[in-house]
Amino acid sequence: MRMLFCVISVVILAFPGLSSAYDILVVQDQRSHIYDTLLRGFGNGRHFKERIIVLQDFAENDLVKIVREDHPALVLAVGGRALAETRVIRQTPVVSVFSYGITVSNPPPNLAQVKMLAPIERFAALFRALGAKRVGTVLSGTASSYAAKASEIFRKAGIHLVIREARRPGDVAKQLESLKNTADALWLLPDPAIVTSETVEAFALYSLQHHLPLVSFSDAHLKKGAAAAFAIDLEDLGKQAAETAGRIMAGDSPEDIQEIPPRKIRLRFNRQVMEHLGLPVNPLLHLGGSEAE
Amino acid sequence: MGIIQRLIFVIKSFRFRLFAIFSLGTTLITITLSLNYIEREKTEFREHASERARLLAKLLADNARLPLFADDRASLQKLAEETARQLDVVEVKISDVNGVSIAGIQRGRANSSRINENLAITSDAEGDASTLALKGRSTPISLGNVLVSLDTASLDNSIRQMTISIARYSCAFWLMVTIFSYLVLTRMTQSYGKLMEGLAAMRNGNFTVRIPIEDVDEPSQAARSLNDLADALQRHEADNRLLQEKLLDAMRLQVQEEKRQVMAKLIQTNRMTSLGLLVSSMAHEINNPNGAIRLDGNFLGKMLHNIMPMLEAATRKDADFRLSGLRFDEARDEIFRAHENIIRHTNRIEAVIKDLRAYSLGVNNPFTLDIDLNQVVTGALTIIRAHGQYTNAVISEDLSSGLPAIKGSRHQLEQVVVNLLLNALQSLPPKGGRAAVSSAVSRTANEVLVTVSDNGEGIPPEHIARLFEPFFSTRIESGGSGLGLYISNFIVKEHGGNLTFESKVGAGTTVIMHVPISPCVPAGHPA
Numbered sequence: 001m002r003m004l005f006c007v008i009s010v011v012i013l014a015f016p017g018l019s020s021a022y023d024i025l026v027v028q029d030q031r032s033h034i035y036d037t038l039l040r041g042f043g044n045g046r047h048f049k050e051r052i053i054v055l056q057d058f059a060e061n062d063l064v065k066i067v068r069e070d071h072p073a074l075v076l077a078v079g080g081r082a083l084a085e086t087r088v089i090r091q092t093p094v095v096s097v098f099s100y101g102i103t104v105s106n107p108p109p110n111l112a113q114v115k116m117l118a119p120i121e122r123f124a125a126l127f128r129a130l131g132a133k134r135v136g137t138v139l140s141g142t143a144s145s146y147a148a149k150a151s152e153i154f155r156k157a158g159i160h161l162v163i164r165e166a167r168r169p170g171d172v173a174k175q176l177e178s179l180k181n182t183a184d185a186l187w188l189l190p191d192p193a194i195v196t197s198e199t200v201e202a203f204a205l206y207s208l209q210h211h212l213p214l215v216s217f218s219d220a221h222l223k224k225g226a227a228a229a230f231a232i233d234l235e236d237l238g239k240q241a242a243e244t245a246g247r248i249m250a251g252d253s254p255e256d257i258q259e260i261p262p263r264k265i266r267l268r269f270n271r272q273v274m275e276h277l278g279l280p281v282n283p284l285l286h287l288g289g290s291e292a293e
Numbered sequence: 294m295g296i297i298q299r300l301i302f303v304i305k306s307f308r309f310r311l312f313a314i315f316s317l318g319t320t321l322i323t324i325t326l327s328l329n330y331i332e333r334e335k336t337e338f339r340e341h342a343s344e345r346a347r348l349l350a351k352l353l354a355d356n357a358r359l360p361l362f363a364d365d366r367a368s369l370q371k372l373a374e375e376t377a378r379q380l381d382v383v384e385v386k387i388s389d390v391n392g393v394s395i396a397g398i399q400r401g402r403a404n405s406s407r408i409n410e411n412l413a414i415t416s417d418a419e420g421d422a423s424t425l426a427l428k429g430r431s432t433p434i435s436l437g438n439v440l441v442s443l444d445t446a447s448l449d450n451s452i453r454q455m456t457i458s459i460a461r462y463s464c465a466f467w468l469m470v471t472i473f474s475y476l477v478l479t480r481m482t483q484s485y486g487k488l489m490e491g492l493a494a495m496r497n498g499n500f501t502v503r504i505p506i507e508d509v510d511e512p513s514q515a516a517r518s519l520n521d522l523a524d525a526l527q528r529h530e531a532d533n534r535l536l537q538e539k540l541l542d543a544m545r546l547q548v549q550e551e552k553r554q555v556m557a558k559l560i561q562t563n564r565m566t567s568l569g570l571l572v573s574s575m576a577h578e579i580n581n582p583n584g585a586i587r588l589d590g591n592f593l594g595k596m597l598h599n600i601m602p603m604l605e606a607a608t609r610k611d612a613d614f615r616l617s618g619l620r621f622d623e624a625r626d627e628i629f630r631a632h633e634n635i636i637r638h639t640n641r642i643e644a645v646i647k648d649l650r651a652y653s654l655g656v657n658n659p660f661t662l663d664i665d666l667n668q669v670v671t672g673a674l675t676i677i678r679a680h681g682q683y684t685n686a687v688i689s690e691d692l693s694s695g696l697p698a699i700k701g702s703r704h705q706l707e708q709v710v711v712n713l714l715l716n717a718l719q720s721l722p723p724k725g726g727r728a729a730v731s732s733a734v735s736r737t738a739n740e741v742l743v744t745v746s747d748n749g750e751g752i753p754p755e756h757i758a759r760l761f762e763p764f765f766s767t768r769i770e771s772g773g774s775g776l777g778l779y780i781s782n783f784i785v786k787e788h789g790g791n792l793t794f795e796s797k798v799g800a801g802t803t804v805i806m807h808v809p810i811s812p813c814v815p816a817g818h819p820a
Binding site for chain 1: 358359360362363364365367368416417433434436
């Protein structure tokens with residue numbers, strides 16, 4: 001780590017012009033086409049001077065020192081790890097995007113988030129279309145406020161939200177078993193404390209074994225066994241992040257912005273899964289849903 | 294011993310037979326176990342391959358459950374490819390519930406030998422519908438099917454390799470066990486081998502060999518017994534050798550004694566020869582003066598006859614005429630008696646000399662038919678008395694008159710009687726004793742008998758049978774030759790007769806000479 005710090009410091013000192021050459025420090029989790037799409041939307045029509053740090057390329061980073069020396073106007077955190085790494089930055093505004101977390105506990109005042117999760121009302125409409133009266137989900141204790149909010153909204157929609165609490169991913173399968181005969185559908189929420197690829201698989205298996213449709217927060221899970229999910233337009237999500245960054249750089253406070261829901265959301269469903277479960281797809285089509293490719 | 298004989302000996306040996314039995318048993322056991330093991334391994338290999346195909350299909354079905362449920366064909370194809378990368382997998386196929394292939398891969402020849410495993414994919418991996426119903430679960434959804442095919446070519450190769458390996462290990466095991474058996478057998482039969490070596494040495498006569506005893510097993514106990522037996526045999530052999538040495542020493546001493554006796558006999562014989570020569574010389578020296586004495590005696594006799602008338606005339610003239618103090622008539626008788634004594638003694642001297650000469654020289658022994666045994670006895674007595682050594686003994690004679698003549702040699706028969714008389718006299722005690730000689734005739738036996746008896750020491754019974762052996766004598770030290778009775782018996786046998794003995798120790802001996810009577814020839818008449 002010391003060697004890496006030394007290398008970064010030497011590079012920065014050797015090129016002092018860099019310290020004032022960009023406006024936004026972009027910190028992203030990894031390199032992939034998804035991030036490229038999102039950043040393309042972020043840079044579309046705007047000409048921010050950016051410096052990009054890919055966390056995947058470094059074992060550890062001293063982002064605080066970099067921000068203190070470079071004095072960027074804003075830090076764009078792309079991804080969940082980037083959001084976690086930038087939480088130590090207190091003085092510079094941070095815009096988080098492409099982070100699946102339901103909510104950030106004790107969000108700092110310099111953080112503004114462009115959320116990826118569809119509004120709870122959309123999920124409630126979806127479960128109604130699937131004919132589910134009882135919807136089971138597993139959440140950690142950190143999502144209690146979101147759970148309470150969702151329960152209220154579901155209740156208004158005539159759906160009973162059955163919540164099981166798990167402290168860690170290993171507890172999810174056991175809690176799912178406790179949902180037996182108590183739920184008509186499953187809801188997979190982006191709770192960072194328990195959601196892993198194994199957790200997604202556990203939800204899908206439970207869905208398969210008990211013939212319950214699984215609704216996920218990501219359309220990527222449609223190939224994992226989810227019956228339906230809401231897909232986010234990543235490029236538009238980048239645009240939302242750029243708009244938020246522009247507002248902050250124009251003088252808005254991040255504290256006033258806090259959370260911005262995704263703007264373009266499309267319902268997707270897996271026809272094969274629906275057929276296996278014996279569920280009709282027409283209600284989903286009426287909700288504007290489309291079959292996943 | 295030739296090679297074939299040695300080979301047969303080795304093959305028939307106890308150790309080789311045991312080793313052969315061990316080796317054969319080990320071979321049979323090894324082959325049996327190896328074949329059983331190979332057969333079991335082959336079955337296990339095949340079961341393992343089937344189980345492996347079943348597990349691969351199960352694993353694929355489990356992994357493909359969700360992708361098949363979600364119609365994730367890319368993941369299904371990836372799973373099929375991952376499964377196909379497994380060893381010996383030549384075909385993987387994932388089909389939907391309608392049997393339509395969704396993903397799959399095929400390698401190798403389609404007509405190759407395979408193990409196929411088909412497995413249905415359902416929504417619940419934990420069992421069939423009835424099992425799930427018992428568990429309170431809903432009926433599983435049929436999602437599709439997976440097929441995993443394994444090529445058995447490598448299985449056959451593995452079985453072949455396994456068979457070769459087992460054969461090698463079996464050979465190594467057999468070899469090790471055989472070597473171990475040989476070493477153990479050699480160690481266990483070590484005492485047996487030493488026993489056999491010891492027995493072989495003893496069979497060759499070497500009883501000094503002792504079999505080493507290093508154990509307490511049966512061969513060692515037998516070896517201990519054999520060692521004891523060898524000790525006993527060796528002791529007996531030493532005793533026998535000692536006895537033989539003693540016997541040889543005794544024989545050597547006996548030979549030396551016999552040699553000494555023979556030499557004594559030779560000396561005696563030589564002495565007798567010298568005595569004969571001496572006797573001849575003495576006869577010559579005695580006969581000359583004796584002849585002169587006899588001539589002078591005869592001359593004096595003639596002279597006495599001539600002067601006697603003159604002496605009678607003188608006596609008549611002188612009544613007191615005396616000669617050497619005697620009266621004439623007394624002196625005349627004495628003179629004539631002295632003259633007769635001179636003549637008689639000179640004749641006797643001549644006769645003795647003549648007999649001694651004839652006895653010593655052994656000459657003039659022709660057989661004649663007119664032998665008078667009384668004359669023979671008288672001649673023998675003459676010789677004995679002339680000997681003069683046995684003056685303390687009293688010799689009596691009782692000669693029967695009118696003995697018939699016999700055929701024989703007077704001198705030889707005299708020699709027999711002399712020998713018998715000498716034996717009788719020599720048996721008498723030194724202070725004196727009594728010997729007697731007599732003659733008689735037995736008409737019934739048609740033979741003449743001469744009996745010589747004494748009251749001497751007698752002859753032990755064990756010596757009676759040996760009396761006629763040459764050189765047998767109990768008085769070798771006192772000059773006996775051991776030839777007297779041998780020669781006497783020979784002479785009597787030559788005359789057709791025999792000698793008989795009657796003796797009692799301490800009481801005396803009686804010897805009788807039996808000589809047959811000559812036919813129709815009276816005694817004192819020449820034949």
